[in-house]
Amino acid sequence: MEKLINSLKKLGLSRYEAQAYIGLNEIITGQANEIAEISSIPRSRIYDILKGLEEKGFVEVERGRPLKYKAIHPTTIINDEKEKLIEELNNTENKLKEIYNKDLSEIQAPVWLIHSQDNIIKREVEIIKKSRRKITIRIGFLLEDEGRAMLKAFNEISRDVEIRIIANPICYINDKKIDIIDLFKKSRLNNLEIIAAELPMMKLLISDEKELFGTFAHFTGEKDSIIPETAVGVDNKYKDICQNFDKHFIKQFEQLKSMK
Template identity: 40%
Template sequence: MKQATINALKTMGLTEYESKAYLSLASFISATALEISETSGVPQSKIYEVLRSLAKKGFIEITRGKPLKYSVVPPQDIFEKSRIKIKEELDEAESEVKTIYENQIPKSQAPIWLIYGADKIVKKEIEIIGRAKNSLHIASGFMFQNEIEQLNNALNKSLRKGIQARIIAAPYNITDGEKIDISKGLNGLDCEIKTFQIPFIKAIIRDKKEMMLIFSKFNDGVVISQTAIGVWNQYSEFVETIADLYNLVWTMNLFKHYY
């Protein structure tokens, strides 16, 4: 018996003895308690209790007679039900933990954090976008390599939920020697995008409650991604002010429009 398989069965709610007894019975399809005990290593003093528990959990069936016979329920049925149950439990747990996490962030004594590294910054951007309930304001003077596809996926999910998004994007930038067409890359989104050659800075504002500013050093117009820093901010008064400034800039006749 592979320990990894036993560990997986434990994840499905079985004990060590139950996992061993179930695996043993799977090799018999149908067997007596004595046969299962001998092949599984579960002591005879424990085997009946273990088998009753497996039957209660729906992993095996018991046939009356002398001696009692135990039959394994088809594994595909058991595993499918367990996958559904585990996913439901994980989804419920994730929802509860996210609610606790998001409610506590603004209450932090200093709700400003620095995030280093392009991968971690993009991950945080997507997290912020995923928390949006009403609005997103985005300004992008540069992008990292492979970032546009990830943002498109996250933004499309938010837009399908009815989130109102406004995006100001530079036409393109060069990151680590690679040209990135920002406006063109975002052009498929179902929201209004305005194009302007803004400086090498990014901003994502969520619901006027949370924002992140991203900066990076650049050399001769080329962004150096390894120097990138994200400033994640949840001071609601400050974020609301920046969002209002964004909306003011949005009304200025400075941009090309893409729909």
């Protein structure tokens, strides 16, 4: 009996409510005094307890004099509670996943991995939107729709943020060609400069010399076509590393620019 009471308490019932519901299941339908007696509940409390059970959907009330109470079938109760619990767990999971992926910047650890193409692009967009001074990017490849997502983010930040990109002219993802240079040049953003170069198949985005986000993926075939499901992002906040990579980027960018 004690285990059954504890189980019902997990469904939101008080101890007396659990006792009353168990007792009512023994007689199916009964008056308040009958339920109080079979449940060992003080008669002075039984009406409030039964009212609580009605509000929570565990009993039905047959109006009349005297009032009669009928237990809702346990299968109906359990199935309803299962659905509520599963829905609540699913909502909790989705909210926690959203917080985990959205608010990684609040985590104290300076380096972590991000998996899946969607999460990688989402994180890059978040980093871009937080930038206040400058963004430098080496683009060896782009994931599908990544370029458009970046451009949308570029358009949402201040034009005072300098954006400098060194990129391979083209790349392939699932054997589909992406014209990287053409894509960004068409944006005509006056705070964006892009220069073509031969780069390894990786991507490094540095924001304000404070955060570096690198993306790596397997590629295949003569065209080095990216396999998107293998993509992994590495988010780094070691200040010295970010500054060092940014310094080398600026040096390479100016050298390439002088050669044009």
